[in-house]
Amino acid sequence: MRILLVEDDEMIGESVMAGLEGEDNAVDWVRDGNSALLALNTHTYSIMILDLGLPGKDGLQVLRQMRARRDPTPVLVTTARDTVNDRIMGLDSGADDYLIKPYDLDELSARIRALVRRAAGRADPVIVRGDLRISPATREVVYRGVPVILSSKEYALLAALAERQGVVWSRAQLEEKLYNWDNGVGSNAIEVHIHHLRKKLSDSAIKTVRGVGYLLET
Numbered sequence: 001m002r003i004l005l006v007e008d009d010e011m012i013g014e015s016v017m018a019g020l021e022g023e024d025n026a027v028d029w030v031r032d033g034n035s036a037l038l039a040l041n042t043h044t045y046s047i048m049i050l051d052l053g054l055p056g057k058d059g060l061q062v063l064r065q066m067r068a069r070r071d072p073t074p075v076l077v078t079t080a081r082d083t084v085n086d087r088i089m090g091l092d093s094g095a096d097d098y099l100i101k102p103y104d105l106d107e108l109s110a111r112i113r114a115l116v117r118r119a120a121g122r123a124d125p126v127i128v129r130g131d132l133r134i135s136p137a138t139r140e141v142v143y144r145g146v147p148v149i150l151s152s153k154e155y156a157l158l159a160a161l162a163e164r165q166g167v168v169w170s171r172a173q174l175e176e177k178l179y180n181w182d183n184g185v186g187s188n189a190i191e192v193h194i195h196h197l198r199k200k201l202s203d204s205a206i207k208t209v210r211g212v213g214y215l216l217e218t
């Protein structure tokens with residue numbers, strides 16, 4: 001999934017970025033509030049991880065502004081300000097969850113999965129689409145009862161296709177999910193990954209909707 005990380009601490013930012021990218025996510029990292037609002041305006045993110053103490057516009061202002069313009073992106077607030085009042089203010093300003101620094105990367109990942117699952121309206125942690133089962137916690141994929149080994153990008157692509165039932169995804173939307181703004185996208189990268197996925201699953205697993213995009217067969 002595509003994640004927006006808003007963090008002005010270089011050391012925390014680097015370790016979170018490395019941890020999340022190691023789990024097949026595409027992460028855009030910004031270091032201040034205005035850049036966060038700009039990124040939210042230009043891209044669609046599965047979730048934003050928002051530090052509250054930021055130079056210039058702070059995290060609470062970012063939250064209030066994005067919610068005021070009805071941006072529904074799930075927000076996980078991270079902060080060193082551990083007072084009940086700060087937590088209440090954050091949640092009341094539109095945060096979906098809270099993590100106190102220093103936090104554990106595995107816990108961060110688990111909370112991200114829970115928030116994204118909730119945003120997609122799913123209660124079950126395993127995504128089931130027809131013959132396909134995806135476990136986001138372990139990134140295990142089973143097709144027609146058989147485990148399938150996927151590359152990092154193949155997994156990210158399949159997870160994106162499975163995110164919402166019956167949705168046709170355009171190539172541009174899929175690129176947006178798979179690549180952050182530092183990694184250039186090859187012109188036919190999505191087609192190549194789709195080709196590999198069909199080989200590993202089956203030709204009928206992913207449908208091409210001519211002129212529109214791709215649809216996961218269910």
Ligand code: CA
Nearest residue numbers: 008051053054
């Ligand atoms: Ca900070």
